[in-house]
Amino acid sequence: MTRLRMAVIGVGHLGQHHARILANMPDVDLVGVVDANPDQARTVAAKLGTEAYEHFEPLIGCVDAVSVVTPTIHHHAVASAFLNAGVPTLVEKPVCRTLAEADDLIALADAAGVPLQVGHIERFNPAFEELARRPIRPKFVEAERHGPFTGRSIDIGAVLDLMIHDLDLLLALVGGPVTRVAAVGAAVFGGYEDMVNARLEFENGCVAHVTASRITRHPKRRLRVWAPEGYAGIDFVTRKLTLVQQSAELREHGIRAEQLDAAAKARLKDEVFGRYLQVLNLDADRKFDQLTAELKHFIYCVRTGHGPRVSGRDGRDALELAERVLAALRAHPWEGSAEGPHGPKPPRPAGWLxxxxxxxRPEAA
Known part of the structure; x- marks a missing residue:
């Protein structure tokens, strides 16, 4: 098999892992890495035995596919240049800054007839993959994505940095459209929002509560789903899926707990889980690497022409929903009136907790 010539544009915190994985794939020839910081590009290139570039333009015409892992503000400029040249492109999430930019990338990919994949990596989490295979129709969902402050992705807020993962998962799991969005969020450090909660109402009756924070001491990434078929809970950190369903006896006959005598009620407490509610815990391989799975899928799409699991349109849909969350956040009245403060800047504190x-503070030298 001919080795696929690839390059990674942007080899910072995440991009260097794209490059490392691609460099170790036997069917890939990593021909170069690009970064605006030439020292970073040279350091990564030296480790991986490839060429370092400060600009991406020299690689156009020299690669069969490209992975774009730059800051979001550069996604459109970089990806459009490669798509214009007919090069299959993987773009990290969020796909672009604006819907217009996303629409342009989609049009370019369609015109060239090449894959455009968006890096919503949680679609490749084995716990979510397993849930997506189940016959479940979500009617209430809670999603939480919390993490410590890293100092990265400060050109965007918590919605586009973190929440967009769960917005994409919801659209994949529940479908659309979303008919109503309400949101509240706070910019703790004074810039973009650092924490946000959104309530989404879907046309099919599903309601979702989605929370994201990038100033939490301990990471938490989980999804909980209630449906007519039962309950599903995902811990994205441990890649664990918990499923709960009614037993055949309970589905067929039901149970009226208020009509039970004292002895039957006492037995019920011990029989709820087992006889009436059945539990299945599924654990994925802890060594499984989602980024490797995502990159392998992209390469498969490049070689076969198969449509990506997370297409440009999927990325656009997640971005559109994120923009609706941001619009609702900016319109939120903190004091419940039009005259009071709005948006991610909360009212001044009333006092100290x-x-x-x-x-x-260290003394000046």
């Missing part, structure tokens, strides 16, 4: 801790 506890006495301020005095932090000693």
């Amino acid at each position: 506890f006495p301020p801790i005095q932090i000693a």
Whole structure:
């Protein structure tokens, strides 16, 4: 098999892992890495035995596919240049800054007849893959995505940085359209929103509560689904899926707990899980690497022409829903009136929850 010539544009925190994985694939020839920081490009290139570039243009015409892992503000400029040249392109999430930019990339990919894949990596989490194969019709969903402040992706807020993962998963699992969006969020550090909660109502009756925070001390990434078929809970960190369903006896005959005598009620407490509610826990291989799976899928699509699991249109749909969340967030009245403060900047504090801790500052030299 001919080796696929590939390059990675942007080899910062995430991009260097794209490059590392591709460099170790036997059917890929990593011909170059690009970064605006030439020292970073040279460091990554030296480790992987490839060429370093400060600009991406010299690689157009020299690659069969490309992975774009730059800051979001550069996605359109970089991806459009490669798509214009007919090069299959993987773009990290969010697909672009605006819907117009996303629409342009989709049109370019369609015109060239090449795959455009968006890096919503949680679609490749084995716990979500397993859930997506089940006959479940979500009617209430809770999604939480919390993490510590990293200092990365500060050109966007928590919605486009974190929540967009779960918005994409919801659209894939529930479908659309979303008929109503309400949101509240706060910019703790004064820039973009650092924490946000959204309530989504779908046309099919599903309601979803989605929370994202990038100033939480301990990471939490989970999805909980209630449906007529039962309950499903995913821990994206441990890649664990928990399924709960009614037993055949309970589905067929039901149970009226209020009509039971004292002895039967006492037995019911011990029989709820087992006789009436059945539980299945599924654990994925802890060594499974989602980014490797995502890149392998992209390469498969490049070689076969198969449509990506997360297409440009999927990325656009997630971005559109994220923009609706942001619009609702900006319109939220903190005091419940049109005159009061709106948006991610909350009202001034009424006081201290506890006495301020005095932090000693280093003396100037």
